[in-house]
Amino acid sequence: MVVKVYGPDYGSPKRVLVCLIEKGVKFETAGIDLFKGEHRAPDYLKLQPFGSVPVVQDGDYTLFESRAIIRYYAEKYKHQGTDLLGKTIEERGLVEQWLEVEAQNYHPPIYDLVLKIVFGPLMGDTPDPKLIKESEDKLSKVLDVYEERLSKSKYLAGDFVSLADLSHLPFTQYLVGKVGKEYLIRDRKHVSSWWDDISSRPSWKKVVELWPGLY
Amino acid sequence: MVVKVYGPDYGSPKRVLVCLIEKGVKFETAGIDLFKGEHRAPDYLKLQPFGSVPVVQDGDYTLFESRAIIRYYAEKYKHQGTDLLGKTIEERGLVEQWLEVEAQNYHPPIYDLVLKIVFGPLMGDTPDPKLIKESEDKLSKVLDVYEERLSKSKYLAGDFVSLADLSHLPFTQYLVGKVGKEYLIRDRKHVSSWWDDISSRPSWKKVVELWPGLY
CATH class of the missing domain: 1.20.1050.10 (Glutathione S-transferase Yfyf (Class Pi); Chain A, domain 2)
Incomplete structure (x- = not known):
């Protein structure tokens, strides 16, 4: 299952992108245009109820808040790619x-x-x-x-x-x-x-x- | 070694206190009077360079930022007291x-x-x-x-x-x-x-x- 990251053009989603690359996790991106209000669309709010970016979809699993997402992937792929959590x-x-x-x-x-x-x-x-x-x-x-x-x-x-x-x-x-x-x-x-x-x-x-x- | 928590009278340090109690971790407290500027004293700034509360001392280990501290103790004592991190x-x-x-x-x-x-x-x-x-x-x-x-x-x-x-x-x-x-x-x-x-x-x-x- 390829991880899908919403909103790659903005700052907070880039926290997720750089960490996924460091961990060697494959992903695809989905553009969200904040200037057109796409973060306020009902379908988007079902994924991210506060209307902010990023959110990731990973099969049935949905997660938002960039710093929560990077912790999740750093832990899930602890022994793959760069270790980003320290050894102890x-x-x-x-x-x-x-x-x-x-x-x-x-x-x-x-x-x-x-x-x-x-x-x-x-x-x-x-x-x-x-x-x-x-x-x-x-x-x-x-x-x-x-x-x-x-x-x-x-x-x-x-x-x-x-x-x-x-x-x-x-x-x-x-x-x-x-x-x-x-x-x-x-x-x-x-x-x-x-x-x-x-x-x-x-x-x-x-x-x-x-x-x-x-x- | 008893954990020492600075600033128990204020909001953020109470995040730490409630979690330590849930985990069954013994601790003592050290009062910091923000109204008297005790968080700006040089000795305190050596522990917490931004001059905010809380900070904990645990033997030689010093940690600040309440949400970092609660993650640390929830992980360190994962199988003691209330599990506060989820099972998976x-x-x-x-x-x-x-x-x-x-x-x-x-x-x-x-x-x-x-x-x-x-x-x-x-x-x-x-x-x-x-x-x-x-x-x-x-x-x-x-x-x-x-x-x-x-x-x-x-x-x-x-x-x-x-x-x-x-x-x-x-x-x-x-x-x-x-x-x-x-x-x-x-x-x-x-x-x-x-x-x-x-x-x-x-x-x-x-x-x-x-x-x-x-x-």
């Missing part, structure tokens, strides 16, 4: 910790920047410099903690790449691209090296090449 | 899905209500009715999805209680208490039964009795 329960604990940090601390300000600078203008909104500055300041403080952490270990959860690192790829790609704030990464030596490392993985280069979306 | 990888996938929904959809508006109505006034802020209405409307839409889901299964991830359900306890307790919006739960038949079920668990009653905080 303690390592997995740290993977979970930094995956939560990505979701709770890193994602909200970077998502605000992407919405205001990339998506907003496409819908006729004018970005508010004061709100952009607030989001940037929040993200800077988070990145200061990352800089300290990454001065001590190669990846966020330790000396192994994991879901926690890969989960940062889709929205950081916007940050260094259309958001126009690559300096937030480059001004921090260890964050900059980490970004070069994870964004040059063949899995991620393939995702960006095949589904460039608004990058 | 597919069940765990659904636990992860609804735990993410709690974190991404449910928590942000309910946290806003708690901040504005309970914590804000203690720091001299006057709640803004318009912003409160916005948060309430967002939460209502999320609860409509829950009502539909809980009409089909007893708990969020299926017919078994899990981390996904328990993770809702601390902030929903504020909602039905000092926030003064119990009707958001009671107006929905299945959400109301689910709330009665999970909030009457001895583990949760013990948490509220021992660490009432601002409930």
Whole structure:
């Protein structure tokens, strides 16, 4: 059964795509056009009742929320492809910790920047410099903690790449691209090296090449 | 080694407390007074660099982010106390899905209500009715999805209680208490039964009795 991933053109579904490639899991994609409101169509809401992307269908099994999906496939194919969960329960604990940090601390300000600078203008909104500055300041403080952490270990959860690192790829790609704030990464030596490392993985280069979306 | 949990008087650390009790894991607590800025003290920031609660110390192992901590202990003590992860990888996938929904959809508006109505006034802020209405409307839409889901299964991830359900306890307790919006739960038949079920668990009653905080 081939896994079907909805919404490959957007950021959160790309978390799923890069992890499926790392795990060597075959998949196909189904486009969902948010600008045309396809995420609000009744058939789509049966799969994802909150109307967001991604959702995956895997035979009879349906799963949504990108970070839940990547945990599921990392566990299901634990011994296939790149191990993304760490080797011990303690390592997995740290993977979970930094995956939560990505979701709770890193994602909200970077998502605000992407919405205001990339998506907003496409819908006729004018970005508010004061709100952009607030989001940037929040993200800077988070990145200061990352800089300290990454001065001590190669990846966020330790000396192994994991879901926690890969989960940062889709929205950081916007940050260094259309958001126009690559300096937030480059001004921090260890964050900059980490970004070069994870964004040059063949899995991620393939995702960006095949589904460039608004990058 | 006894697990040490920091910040038991606040909402997020209570996710950890209730799960440790369910798993039969012994722990002790260490108070952190956010109003006195103890979460900004250098020694605390060494444990939790973002200055939030909770953090746990378990021998040499330190872990933060409440939802990462509860996953760690649910996995470490998989066969002790209440199984909170489901029996199969597919069940765990659904636990992860609804735990993410709690974190991404449910928590942000309910946290806003708690901040504005309970914590804000203690720091001299006057709640803004318009912003409160916005948060309430967002939460209502999320609860409509829950009502539909809980009409089909007893708990969020299926017919078994899990981390996904328990993770809702601390902030929903504020909602039905000092926030003064119990009707958001009671107006929905299945959400109301689910709330009665999970909030009457001895583990949760013990948490509220021992660490009432601002409930």
